[in-house]
Structure formats: structure tokens, C-alpha cells
Amino acid sequence: MKNIKIIFLTLTVIVLFSCSSDDEISPQEPLLNITFIMDSNAARLDNLGDPVSVPSGNAAQSPDFGILGLHFIGLNPDKFTPYDNGVTVFSSPTTEEGGIAAIDFESELFLTEPDNKFSIPLNNIASGEYEYFRNSIGFQKYNITYNLGGASANPDWPSGLNDDIDIDGTLASFLGYNTYIENYMIVNQTVDVNANKLQGYFGLESNGIIGGQQISELTEGNAPQTTVPNPIDDTSPVPAGSCVVTGKFPEALIIPENPTEDINIQVIISINKSFEWQDGNGNNKYEPLLDEQVVDMGTRGVFPSVL
Numbered sequence: 001m002k003n004i005k006i007i008f009l010t011l012t013v014i015v016l017f018s019c020s021s022d023d024e025i026s027p028q029e030p031l032l033n034i035t036f037i038m039d040s041n042a043a044r045l046d047n048l049g050d051p052v053s054v055p056s057g058n059a060a061q062s063p064d065f066g067i068l069g070l071h072f073i074g075l076n077p078d079k080f081t082p083y084d085n086g087v088t089v090f091s092s093p094t095t096e097e098g099g100i101a102a103i104d105f106e107s108e109l110f111l112t113e114p115d116n117k118f119s120i121p122l123n124n125i126a127s128g129e130y131e132y133f134r135n136s137i138g139f140q141k142y143n144i145t146y147n148l149g150g151a152s153a154n155p156d157w158p159s160g161l162n163d164d165i166d167i168d169g170t171l172a173s174f175l176g177y178n179t180y181i182e183n184y185m186i187v188n189q190t191v192d193v194n195a196n197k198l199q200g201y202f203g204l205e206s207n208g209i210i211g212g213q214q215i216s217e218l219t220e221g222n223a224p225q226t227t228v229p230n231p232i233d234d235t236s237p238v239p240a241g242s243c244v245v246t247g248k249f250p251e252a253l254i255i256p257e258n259p260t261e262d263i264n265i266q267v268i269i270s271i272n273k274s275f276e277w278q279d280g281n282g283n284n285k286y287e288p289l290l291d292e293q294v295v296d297m298g299t300r301g302v303f304p305s306v307l
Contacts (some may be wrong), residue, residue: 049231069139098196227298
């Protein structure tokens with residue numbers, strides 16, 4: 001991988017906070033509960049919301065997800081509503097700490113597989129019908145597998161050791177239009193940034209055993225493209241680089257004027273072969289040491305439904 005900086009760092013601890021708690025919401029108050037599910041079997045869509053396969057010359061894998069960070073959640077009444085004129089369910093703060101306005105990474109809504117629900121009182125949402133769900137994805141952390149093909153060309157590679165070795169890596173990627181990052185932790189290593197990073201920046205921590213030795217390395221890079229499916233792009237486009245992914249409810253979400261009970265929504269986010277790279281030798285393995293570049297880390301569609 002070109003222009004990749006390798007950093008050896010020490011362990012710190014990052015604490016992720018939910019944006020709702022029992023102290024903030026009365027248990028008697030009717031809630032809108034939104035559960036997010038990362039699904040590798042969901043449809044794989046392009047930027048216009050049409051099904052798409054992996055293009056010739058590229059390869060892709062469905063990552064093993066750990067953390068999803070959201071900057072924005074919104075509801076739109078119809079396909080003609082501008083992306084920022086609907087109802088805002090959640091929005092994390094921005095900051096100018098990095099020089100210009102950017103998403104404040106530490107303030108995003110962080111979700112994991114066991115803690116994947118966000119709740120808000122229904123009285124905080126205007127009554128009406130909503131056909132579309134939108135969310136801006138700011139951060140992803142997930143596990144991938146890559147191959148050490150090409151490592152044997154390094155004089156430090158152990159003599160006689162085959163370089164066709166698969167190794168586990170954990171990738172932290174930033175999909176927001178611009179994100180201010182003080183630091184972030186991947187697995188055992190913490191990356192100090194203290195600056196804004198544009199969409200596509202990522203850090204990859206490698207962990208494995210090579211020639212009987214435990215390795216732990218960090219590489220940083222940039223992916224040139226982030227897929228942002230929006231099936232109503234012709235009537236309600238989103239700003240370039242925003243990563244505001246759009247999906248339509250099978251039946252409109254109805255928020256009553258005087259809600260008396262919870263409303264539950266399930267939001268499936270497609271990660272179907274969402275980590276994509278240039279596959280120079282056609283072996284379907286990601287080989288960064290052979291200069292195979294990451295080309296896309298965007299999610300592949302959002303599919304909301306009322307339960």
C-alpha cells in the first residue's frame with residue numbers, strides 16, 4: 001500500500017456513551033425505539049439505490065461489524081422533502097476545533113451488536129406520516145481478513161516462509177463529510193490525530209502470528225469512494241460526502257398526535273460486500289503489500305420497517 005505510515009502505539013481506553021439513558025426518559029413515556037441491524041445478506045445497492053454487483057477488476061468482502069457511529073437520524077414525509085427539511089430524530093454536535101466545521105467524533109451515537117437501540121420520546125417528534133428514513137453514518141469499526149502476499153520481497157521476511165498467509169485486521173473508518181478526531185482506539189492501539197479528516201480516512205490494526213512471532217501493526221490510508229445509497233436522488237439529493245443513506249418504509253411510519261404506546265422500528269443496514277478493493281491478480285484476496293488499494297467502504301443500503 002503506497003504512502004502508508006506504520007505506527008506502534010500503546011494501549012489506552014475509550015468509553016462509548018449511549019445518547020439515551022433511563023435518567024433522561026421516563027419509563028411511562030411512549031417512545032420511538034429504533035433498532036439497527038448490520039446485515040451481510042441484505043441487498044447490495046449503488047448510490048442510486050439500484051442493485052449492483054462487484055465490478056470487474058475489484059473484489060469485496062462482508063466485514064464482521066463491531067461499532068457503528070451515527071451523526072444524524074431523520075424522517076422524511078415523502079420523496080420531495082429536502083434531506084435536511086424532515087424531522088431530526090438525532091443529530092450529534094459539530095466542532096470547529098480542527099479549523100472548519102466538522103463532525104465531533106467523540107459525540108456521535110455509537111452502536112454495537114448487543115447495544116443497538118436508540119430511543120426518543122414520541123412527543124418529541126411531529127405527528128404525521130413518514131415514508132423515508134435517513135441516517136448519516138460517521139464511523140465504522142469492523143474486522144476483515146487480508147493476505148500477506150508480497151511480504152517475501154521484504155528482506156526482513158523470515159527465510160523460507162510462504163507469504164500466502166491470511167491475517168486478521170480491525171479497521172476503523174470515517175465516512176462523514178469531515179470529522180474532527182482527537183484520537184481513536186482500534187483494538188490495542190490508539191491513534192492520535194487532533195485534526196479534521198475527510199471522508200474515506202481509515203486506520204487498520206493487524207494482529208496475528210507470523211513465523212512464530214506475534215505482530216501488531218497499524219496502517220493508515222484513504223479510500224477514494226464511499227457508496228451512499230439514495231433511491232430518491234432525483235427528487236431529494238444529499239450533499240456530496242455527507243454519507244446520508246436513505247431507505248423507504250414498506251408502509252409509511254405513522255406518528256399519532258397523542259401517542260399512548262411505543263412504536264418500534266427496525267433498520268437493516270446492508271454490509272453486503274461493503275469493503276471493496278482493487279484485485280490486481282484476481283485471487284479475491286485483499287493484498288495491500290501488492291499495492292491493492294481500498295476503493296470503497298460505504299454501506300450498501302438502509303431498509304427500515306415498522307415492527
